Amino acid sequence: MTLIIGEISYTNILPTFYYLDREKLNDLDCRFVPQIPAELNRGMAIGAVDVGGISSFAYGENFDRYTLLPNLSVSAYSRVGSLFLFSKIPIEELNGKSIALTSSSATTVHLLKIILERFYEFSVQYKVMKPDFESMLENHDACLLIGDDAIKTVWNKSDQYYMYDIGQLWYDHTGLPMTFAVFAVRNEVLQTEPEKLSVLYQQLINSKMKSIDLRFQPMIKDIKNNFGGTQAFWEQYFQGLSYDLNDQMLQGLNYYYQLAYELGYLKKKVQTISLWSAFDHCHSM
Structure with a gap:
C-alpha cells in the first residue's frame, strides 16, 4: 500500500x-x-x-x-511572523466591522475569531476569500493572511496598514504558546x-x-x-518558531x-x- x-x-x-x-x-x-x-x-x-x-x-x-x-x-511561544491581521483601523475599533478571512487554512481563522469574540468581546462580520490582499480589503475593514501570503504582504504593505501578529495576540491574552x-x-x-x-x-x-x-x-x-x-x-523568522x-x-x-x-x-x-x-x-x- x-x-x-x-x-x-x-x-x-x-x-x-x-x-x-x-x-x-x-x-x-x-x-x-x-x-x-x-x-x-x-x-x-x-x-x-x-x-x-x-x-x-x-x-x-x-x-x-x-x-x-x-x-x-x-x-510559536508568541510572535509568529507569518500570521497577520491587516487592518485599516486599530483592532480596538473593529467591533461591528467586517473582516475577510483567508481560505487557505482553518487554525488561524478560528484563532482570530476566538480572540476577537472571547478576549475583545467583539461581534464582527466575516467573509472567507481567496488570499488576495487587494481584493480582500476592497470591501472589508481588515483581512487575515497566513503563511507565505502574509510574509509577502508584510514586505510590501507593512507601512500602510495596522498589522497584528495572531500568535502574539494569543500569547498576550493567555500566556500560552x-x-x-x-x-x-x-x-x-x-x-x-x-x-x-x-x-x-x-x-x-x-x-x-x-x-x-x-x-x-x-x-x-x-x-x-x-x-x-x-x-x-529569515533567521529571525525561524528562530521565532518551534x-x-x-x-x-x-x-x-x-x-x-x-x-x-x-x-x-x-x-x-x-x-x-x-x-x-x-x-x-x-x-x-
Missing part, C-alpha cells in the same frame, strides 16, 4: 521536510502531496492523505480518527503501515534536528533564492480546543490528544 504524505506548501514547515531522504521513502512506496493546509485537511478527512502536516483545528475536528506524531509541530500545525496520521494507517510510518517519523525528526543544528542556514539560502527576503528576516510538541504546547492547544468548542466552532469537545509511539503505539495526553 502506498503511504500518502501531506506536505504543507508553506515555508514555515520546511525544516521538517528539508533533509528527508525522499529517494529512500519513495523506495518504500511513500508519495508526497504538497498542498496548502486547507487542501490537506480535506484530503485527510476523506482518506486521500494518510499522514502529514495539517491544521491544528482539523485535528480538533477529527481527534477521535487521527493520532499525532510526537515532538513535531509548527508552534500556540500550535498552528500538527503532524497527524489516520488511525487505520497505524495498523496497516507501522514500518513505513516509523521510517517516516524518524526522518521527520532527523530533518527537524539537522535544520536546528545548522541554524537553518542551507535552507535559508535556498529560500532566499526561490522566494526572496533577507538573511536577517517544531516541538511539548507539554506547554499541548496545554495551549487544549485551551484553544476548549474555547473553540465553547464558542461553537468545534462540534465535539476534544477529550484527548493522542500521541503515537513506535514502541507502544500511542498514549494520550
Whole structure:
C-alpha cells in the first residue's frame, strides 16, 4: 500500500521536510502531496492523505480518527511572523466591522475569531476569500493572511496598514504558546503501515534536528533564492518558531480546543490528544 504524505506548501514547515531522504521513502512506496493546509485537511478527512502536516483545528475536528506524531509541530511561544491581521483601523475599533478571512487554512481563522469574540468581546462580520490582499480589503475593514501570503504582504504593505501578529495576540491574552500545525496520521494507517510510518517519523525528526543544528542556514539560502527576503528576516523568522510538541504546547492547544468548542466552532469537545509511539503505539495526553 502506498503511504500518502501531506506536505504543507508553506515555508514555515520546511525544516521538517528539508533533509528527508525522499529517494529512500519513495523506495518504500511513500508519495508526497504538497498542498496548502486547507487542501490537506480535506484530503485527510476523506482518506486521500494518510499522514502529514495539517491544521491544528482539523485535528480538533477529527481527534477521535487521527493520532499525532510526537515532538513535531509548527508552534510559536508568541510572535509568529507569518500570521497577520491587516487592518485599516486599530483592532480596538473593529467591533461591528467586517473582516475577510483567508481560505487557505482553518487554525488561524478560528484563532482570530476566538480572540476577537472571547478576549475583545467583539461581534464582527466575516467573509472567507481567496488570499488576495487587494481584493480582500476592497470591501472589508481588515483581512487575515497566513503563511507565505502574509510574509509577502508584510514586505510590501507593512507601512500602510495596522498589522497584528495572531500568535502574539494569543500569547498576550493567555500566556500560552500556540500550535498552528500538527503532524497527524489516520488511525487505520497505524495498523496497516507501522514500518513505513516509523521510517517516516524518524526522518521527520532527523530533518527537524539537522535544520536546528545548522541554524537553518542551507535552507535559508535556498529560500532566499526561490522566494526572496533577507538573511536577517529569515533567521529571525525561524528562530521565532518551534517544531516541538511539548507539554506547554499541548496545554495551549487544549485551551484553544476548549474555547473553540465553547464558542461553537468545534462540534465535539476534544477529550484527548493522542500521541503515537513506535514502541507502544500511542498514549494520550
